[in-house]
Amino acid sequence: MKTSLVGLLIAIAALWTAPVFAQDLSVGEIVKKTNHAVYYQGKDGRARVKMTITDSQGRTRTREFTILRLNTDTRDEEQKFYVYFHRPADVREMVFMVWKHVGGDDDRWLYLPALDVVKRIAASDERTSFVGSDFFYEDVSGRGLDEDTHELVDTTNNYYVLKNTPKDPSAVEFDSYTMYIHKATFIPVKVEYEKNGTVYRVSEALKVEDIQGHKTVTKSRMKDLNSGSETVLEYASVSYDVGLPEAIFTERYLRKAPRKYLE
């Protein structure tokens, strides 16, 4: 009796609040749409990326790679990535491949041509540096939505401000991160990571372009306020629905890059 009463009250409350959110969205929906806008647009995608790492002394290093992405389900979950390095010349032909599994550990491979080895990479977490930059592997392939609890802390004219708190705080180095999500495009324009009440890491979308009808971030930056270093990614020749065959996302193609899809 008592439980059903509580259930009824919740149902009423839900009915009451539903109209309020009708024009806006639930937190869950915002999160899903954002996730889609950042990682899952199109059936597949390709971009040539120039990465510039600038350290606190102003010294820069650049890397260039092509990133191929294929969605392997329609639920915005399973995905495969193939990252082929063009520059610097000495790591040319190096490949980093990911089979992303939401809710489980991703499979990751690294192909090192000069050493002639293909290694699977096991890491205690995905918050290790992506090839020495200020981006983490997780920033490249996306963080599972279920790993955080999401809270809409503010809605401004242009942005949803979402605070995300990890369910397992020991698995990550931050206490929480706040996303400023553009209402119309669901692109997170700014993400701030906090530890002990201080923002120490900031990611920003610096340029958004419309490519084949998809709003796409074509320039982004990650700043590490602790080390004073920052990394800028510039996406050139982005295309969607390229028709990437799933076969190229396999170990076999690590040693023999599908160059046809890489230029």
Add this chain to the structure above:
Amino acid sequence: MSSERITAFVTRRPWVVAGVMLVTSIIIVAMVAVPSLWPAEAPFLNGVRVDTDPENMLDHDEPVRVFHDRMKKTLSLYDMLVVGVVNNENPNGVFNAASLGRIHALATYAKSLKGEALGLDDPRAGVIGVDLIAPSTVDNIEPGGLGEVRFEWLMKDPPKTDEEALAVRDKAARLPFLEGTLVSEDGKAVALYIPLSSKDLSYEVSAKLKAKIAELGGDDEYHITGLPVAEDTFGVEMFIQMGISAPMAMLVIFLLLLFFFRKLTLIISPMIVAIVSVIGTMGALIITGNTVHIMSSMIPIFIMPIAVLDSIHILSDFFDRYQQTRDRKKTITAVMADLHMPMLYTSLTSAAGFASLALTPIPPVQVFGVFVSLGIMLAWVLTITFIPAYVMFLPERTLANFGAKNHEDEENTANATLVGRILRMSGAFTNSHARFIVAGALLLAAVSVYGISQIQINDNPTRWFKKTHEIRIADKVLNEHFAGTYMAYLALTPGEGRQESLSDYTEGMFARLDAKAGKEAGDVPEYAAVAAEAKKQLGTLVAGVETKTALLDAWETYARKKYDDAGVGEDIAWDDLIAFIDGERQRDEIFKQPEVLRYMARLQEALLATGVVGKSNSLADLVKTVHRELFEGKEAYYRIPDSARAVAECLITYQGGHRPNDLWHFVTPDYRTSSLWIQLNSGDNRDMSAVVASLDDFVAKNPPPMGLETRWFGLTYINVIWQEKMVSGMLQAFLGSFLVVFLMMTILYRSALWGILSMIPLTLTVGLSYGVIGLIGKDYDMPVAVLSSLSLGLAVDFAIHFLSRTRALYEKYGHWAATSPHVFGEPARAITRNVLVIAIGFLPLLAAPLLPYVTVGFFLAAILAVSGAATLLLLPALIHLGEPMLFPKTRPRALACQRGTCIIAALAFAALVAVNVHQFMGLGINSLAGTAIAAMVAWMGGCWIVGRIYRCGLDPIDDEQ
């Protein structure tokens, strides 16, 4: 103003003297106290600034420091606190769940010590968290399952069981970077390396860490060390020393004076002279904006004995004569007239001895020398003005019982005392056994020469603390467990002057381009045509550029454009070409070249063989480790791979961890400068020098590839450099002041022979003290080096007093046999009193918490004893033997008329010029010789001209009187 008029003035107006002195002292104290206590109130004044940084032994723009600072910045290296954790209760040391849990908590806490937590405005100032080395902040890299490599935090969470704790140990022991650094070689201890944005924060950070450690509890032992902590602690103890040891010394001197003169009111005057001299000197030091450094903190200790020295002579003489006249004014006037010359000369010579330190290339030693000599002259001024003035304050009736009733009485009573009897006996002994004494002195001199040849030049700032000090204990414990807590770095850079010409370069490059074309032919059919086209373009580009960089940039711009315009297939070929251009640029990245890394590894082995280097960490170790882990962790793969590309792949793999930027502590992002981090288990300069020598030897036998050049930096190395400068600088400074003093003596006595005679006690003293240092194996370090100046200053004082009084008495008695007993009366007693007062007065320094002060205290006593003995035994023996030469029946009228004296003085002057010119201008031996000969000729010319002007007749000595 002549001395008589000074004495007349101050005895007439004693209140003026006392007033001026008091007011000046108050002003000086205020000028120091106000800006120190309320800096905001007096921004234009300098407060007390303490500087305990041994780095400041060298000038800021000294090349080794400039390089050190530059490399620290380039490679983001910081000064570190080292916290060692040891557990002697548990058989596995700290590798148990509880201990590691506490270490985890401490590391997390240490990371938070920045910005606000330390009350700093800059949020990044404080502990540099990203570079902190602790089990919870470093990566473990190991082979996972088949074909798998694993990156993980070494100790992400505190271990739950002891088994997990041991697993942490075993993982770390596999990694060359961590073994011996983070985890001790015996697998029992852990060390945390806590980098600080600034050394100044070390005291506060270590205090906070200590509080946290206390809060954590447990049975672990924590040792905090590292140069920054040592420096801060030194600063604190330095003040304790200045606050306790110096006043203690003063108290003992006071008691001794009381014992000798038994007149409290009278002996307060030398104490006032000493205190005011110290206030004036330290005040001047601080007001002029100089820092209180380990050297300058010793100024009071040096000034005090010298300041009371002259006063004791005055009091001694006054004590003797007062009862003859019972008139304080007459007595003091007579005393001052008697002592005027010896006092002026003793002060001048002592001051010259210390002023010569200004010639050393070490700023704190220069400051020390200048201010001590300033203090000595200040003490002299106070002695000749304030002491007579003070005597006038004493009512005649209080002096009624002062001194001996009459001269004969005094002599008799004094001779009856133990000191008096001994002195009388020694006086007789010097006459009867003159040859024996001289032979003994020669023997001692020979022993000294041998001892000096055995001297070990060495220093180590950590050893400035006593063995029982917690810093010394930490130092010992940690260096037993770990590879070493003393850091030195070796920078490797490509040599200059290995630039190949542009045409040579393009020739080689074309060959590589063709080779690549051959390789690509199968994969990219378009490549051959593209390469040919690009080559043609390069031919036109090369005319317009001067450097290889400019050429490659222009070429790439061209290729990029072609790539953008190219159709399918051809674009791949152009991309290949752009990669080729990039590869050409990377040919300059020498620290990816296997031969360079292998050389580096061999060099590390050579350094390890010295035994002092506990461990060295380099880019080569990093590459080898990653390579091994990529090949299932097999030891056979712990090596440098065979190509630069393979090296690059190891490095980029390493950078996929949690701490990618650790790489940049070992190499710059352009791969043109690399640095080895060397952990030494001893901070002795001698050991560091041995490492430097073994590197030089290795490099000489194994010429480095690519013309690599090596250059040291790091605090341990900087210490070696300033020590080298100090040793040679001190030697030259000593030579310089020795010559100055000799010239002054020659002029004072108008005889080179007397000049030489007066130098004998100090030469023997300095020789014997350094001989003993060599014989007992005491390291020649900074405080020991400074002692040579002090010996010179003090020992010559006794000689001056002795010889001046001897000459005066000789004129009265006519021959040595009659003079000797009188010389061994009051003058000898004054010297003996001085020796005892100062030697005993400084024994409290033996209780000082810091060893440099102990050394100074001990040698001060020894120097005084030796120079006193040399003065009272050797000088009379020599006078006894050389009486006919020293007291000739006829004497030329002017100094310049004495040919021998003039020539010797000219030689001394020439040598003096040479020493100074060498010091200041760094001239070589040849130009030095020229300058010296010119100076000598000039002086001799002077002698000749003066000799012509005066008529150098030989006057009978009696005519002069």
